Amino acid sequence: xxxxxxxxxxxxxxxxxxxxxxxxxxxxxxxxxxxxxxxxxxxxxxxxxxxxxxxxxxxxxxxxxxxxxxxxxxxxxxxxxxxxxxxxxxxxxxxxxxxxxxxxxxxxxxxxxxxxxxxxxxxxxxxxxxxxxxxxxxxxxxxxxxxxxxxxxxxxxxxxxxxxxxxxxxxxxxxxxxxxxxxxxxxxxxxxxxxxxxxxxxxxxxxxxxxxxxxxxxxxxxxxxxxxxxxxxxxxxxxxx
Amino acid sequence: xxxxxxxxxxxxxxxxxxxxxxxxxxxxxxxxxxxxxxxxxxxxxxxxxxxxxxxxxxxxxxxxxxxxxxxxxxxxxxxxxxxxxxxxxxxxxxxxxxxxxxxxxxxxxxxxxxxxxxxxxxxxxxxxxxxxxxxxxxxxxxxxxxxxxxxxxxxxxxxxxxxxxxxxxxxxxxxxxxxxxxxxxxxxxxxxxxxxxxxxx
Amino acid sequence: xxxxxxxxxxxxxxxxxxxxxxxxxxxxxxxxxxxxxxxxxxxxxxxxxxxxxxxxxxxxxxxxxxxxxxxxxxxxxxxxxxxxxxxxxxxxxxxxxxxxxxxxxxxxxxxxxxxxxxxxxxxxxxxxxxxxxxxxxxxxxxxxxxxxxxxxxxxxxxxxxxxxxxxxxxxxxxxxxxxxxxxxxxxxxxxxxxxxxxxxxxxxxxxxxxxxxxxxxxxxxxxxxxxxxxxxxxxxxxxxxxxxxxxxxxxxxxxxx
Numbered sequence: 001x002x003x004x005x006x007x008x009x010x011x012x013x014x015x016x017x018x019x020x021x022x023x024x025x026x027x028x029x030x031x032x033x034x035x036x037x038x039x040x041x042x043x044x045x046x047x048x049x050x051x052x053x054x055x056x057x058x059x060x061x062x063x064x065x066x067x068x069x070x071x072x073x074x075x076x077x078x079x080x081x082x083x084x085x086x087x088x089x090x091x092x093x094x095x096x097x098x099x100x101x102x103x104x105x106x107x108x109x110x111x112x113x114x115x116x117x118x119x120x121x122x123x124x125x126x127x128x129x130x131x132x133x134x135x136x137x138x139x140x141x142x143x144x145x146x147x148x149x150x151x152x153x154x155x156x157x158x159x160x161x162x163x164x165x166x167x168x169x170x171x172x173x174x175x176x177x178x179x180x181x182x183x184x185x186x187x188x189x190x191x192x193x194x195x196x197x198x199x200x201x202x203x204x205x206x207x208x209x210x211x212x213x214x215x216x217x218x219x220x221x222x223x224x225x226x227x228x229x230x231x232x233x234x235x236x237x238x239x240x241x
Numbered sequence: 242x243x244x245x246x247x248x249x250x251x252x253x254x255x256x257x258x259x260x261x262x263x264x265x266x267x268x269x270x271x272x273x274x275x276x277x278x279x280x281x282x283x284x285x286x287x288x289x290x291x292x293x294x295x296x297x298x299x300x301x302x303x304x305x306x307x308x309x310x311x312x313x314x315x316x317x318x319x320x321x322x323x324x325x326x327x328x329x330x331x332x333x334x335x336x337x338x339x340x341x342x343x344x345x346x347x348x349x350x351x352x353x354x355x356x357x358x359x360x361x362x363x364x365x366x367x368x369x370x371x372x373x374x375x376x377x378x379x380x381x382x383x384x385x386x387x388x389x390x391x392x393x394x395x396x397x398x399x400x401x402x403x404x405x406x407x408x409x410x411x412x413x414x415x416x417x418x419x420x421x422x423x424x425x426x427x428x429x430x431x432x433x434x435x436x437x438x439x440x441x442x
Numbered sequence: 443x444x445x446x447x448x449x450x451x452x453x454x455x456x457x458x459x460x461x462x463x464x465x466x467x468x469x470x471x472x473x474x475x476x477x478x479x480x481x482x483x484x485x486x487x488x489x490x491x492x493x494x495x496x497x498x499x500x501x502x503x504x505x506x507x508x509x510x511x512x513x514x515x516x517x518x519x520x521x522x523x524x525x526x527x528x529x530x531x532x533x534x535x536x537x538x539x540x541x542x543x544x545x546x547x548x549x550x551x552x553x554x555x556x557x558x559x560x561x562x563x564x565x566x567x568x569x570x571x572x573x574x575x576x577x578x579x580x581x582x583x584x585x586x587x588x589x590x591x592x593x594x595x596x597x598x599x600x601x602x603x604x605x606x607x608x609x610x611x612x613x614x615x616x617x618x619x620x621x622x623x624x625x626x627x628x629x630x631x632x633x634x635x636x637x638x639x640x641x642x643x644x645x646x647x648x649x650x651x652x653x654x655x656x657x658x659x660x661x662x663x664x665x666x667x668x669x670x671x672x673x674x675x676x677x678x679x680x681x682x683x684x685x686x687x688x689x690x691x692x693x694x695x696x697x698x699x
Contacts, residue, residue, distance in 0.1 A: 048655070052253060053253060072253055073661055076660070089653070089656040097579070097669060100667070104667030105661030106661055136450070150659075150660070255664070256663055257655070259664045263596050263600060263654075264651070265647065265651075266597045266600070267596070267650075268650045270597060270598070270601035271600070271602075272642065272643065272646055274448075274605060275444055275609045278609070278612075281516075283616065297639060301643055309593075317598055321601060328517075328520070330517065330520055333558065418636060422636045426640045430644055
């Protein structure tokens with residue numbers, strides 16, 4: 001049984017733009033998936049279907065059950081979604097309150113939430129930031145805290161949209177190392193194919209709202225012709241000659 | 242659209258709508274503090290009563306959220322701005338602005354979201370209502386305040402009608418700016434495909 | 443960069459004022475501001491008493507005088523305008539007239555202006571000291587603890603959280619516009635300003651929706667969750683009560699004199 005199974009997912013915005021034109025893909029437990037594609041391919045829209053925020057036609061199954069049959073809180077706790085802009089996910093006055101937001105909504109007591117949040121903050125190397133105001137942090141720190149806010153809900157699947165966007169090389173390395181060390185199955189949407197290669201076992205190429213190929217990362221990302229056809233380029237480390 | 246049972250679909254939509262009320266309201270309060278500062282930085286301190294920069298975000302926000310949130314934004318924006326930047330001055334302007342903006346926000350919300358009137362119409366109506374509230378408040382202050390508090394009102398306000406006319410004439414450029422900018426922004430915002438619309442916002 | 447040092451700039455210092463519980467500070471500040479605003483016009487020296495209290499607190503707080511002065515300076519145009527208008531208010535009777543440097547001023551109007559200007563200045567000073575010596579997070583929690591409805595603290599919390607970010611965005615737009623050369627003419631300037639404000643507002647709506655998505659993705663159910671806060675130390679509560687009593691006593695004495 002796949003952890004996530006999407007079958008012919010279609011989604012059209014109210015103004016008529018079709019964002020997803022029949023997406024089919026599967027994610028196996030323990031095999032991280034990189035979702036790659038050019039701008040406007042539909043990556044971010046697709047991610048919003050995985051935790052039930054958006055509903056299209058077709059089937060989205062998490063752990064074998066259709067998302068419609070999942071109670072909302074359980075689904076959001078199972079599929080943790082980390083969005084692209086960290087500053088738009090850190091809206092509480094302090095880092096600790098932000099990380100506690102999820103667990104408190106899950107029904108933990110304030111003390112339990114505090115304990116869990118401090119553990120998670122420690123695991124992402126941000127424990128000393130607990131009392132700080134989130135918007136006074138550096139970009140890399142904000143990324144780690146944003147990750148912590150979702151990890152605190154103990155999701156089974158971690159879905160991340162552009163984890164290393166706009167980070168300097170040092171920050172990028174830190175975040176990649178952090179993600180590599182996480183036990184959860186990951187779905188990572190990104191342009192940064194080097195990072196996808198480093199972190200993901202499988203890759204799915206999304207273009208114009210449809211998945212055009214899905215397979216092992218090292219194979220697909222080495223196929224330059226395939227990538228070019230969908231607005232991408234083979235990462236430098238896989239280029240021959 | 243796939244069949245939606247009670248659990249994930251409508252619940253998340255309702256929760257998103259409420260979350261959006263808070264985030265929109267809060268961020269536009271911040272804009273209500275920032276935009277006047279920007280005006281100040283570019284144009285100097287005399288431009289406030291002329292261009293009414295604080296009114297722009299309050300009016301736009303009013304048309305995007307529920308009446309209660311809109312009124313709260315109308316109250317909190319001048320209060321926060323006064324506490325952080327000193328403008329509007331605590332006396333006599335702040336109470337007047339709180340009343341005017343709170344009522345304007347609520348009216349804009351009711352007219353645009355409940356009565357579904359277009360922004361182009363709602364804006365002038367709301368501005369007129371706002372000026373009327375201002376006039377009523379000054380009138381109320383003059384009629385109801387005990388003599389020694391009355392003495393602390395600046396002389397121009399002792400004649401409410403004259404004051405209102407004067408304040409409105411001074412603010413004509415600002416009122417014009419609202420009439421042009423507010424419907425334009427509301428139209429821009431409402432035309433984009435947003436996540437919540439998919440869930441029946 | 444606009445609005446970047448309005449809050450939390452000096453909240454990390456360790457003065458006695460900084461170390462006071464936020465709820466005590468907020469309550470005392472509120473009581474003091476109410477007393478300031480309620481001071482009758484004919485009691486200018488009562489305002490002086492409040493000023494002395496505030497200056498003492500300012501001294502104890504260790505906040506840089508320059509920073510405080512900069513914050514108060516925003517009122518200068520307003521104060522200057524009012525002061526310059528004074529000579530234009532004619533005295534009502536000869537007994538009301540005041541000779542000052544060759545000008546005949548209305549004594550009543552001058553007193554009123556002193557009162558209004560003084561109140562604005564002192565209220566702003568109180569707010570500046572409070573926000574200077576307390577983190578915004580602690581202030582919000584204090585407001586909630588003192589009974590302010592959660593919706594209002596939530597809205598204010600969001601406003602505070604994104605104040606600097608929005609100020610930065612606005613600052614960047616202004617800088618970018620300036621780099622493209624000066625715009626001549628008020629009408630064109632107004633159009634440019636209008637379009638920048640419009641862009642800022644649309645971007646803010648998009649940001650607000652991203653924030654709402656993040657809230658929902660983390661299980662938001664219509665109520666902002668809150669962590670528990672420990673009780674304030676009894677000594678501080680007692681000190682706060684003493685302060686409130688002192689303010690009340692001074693006010694009573696001042697009004698009765």
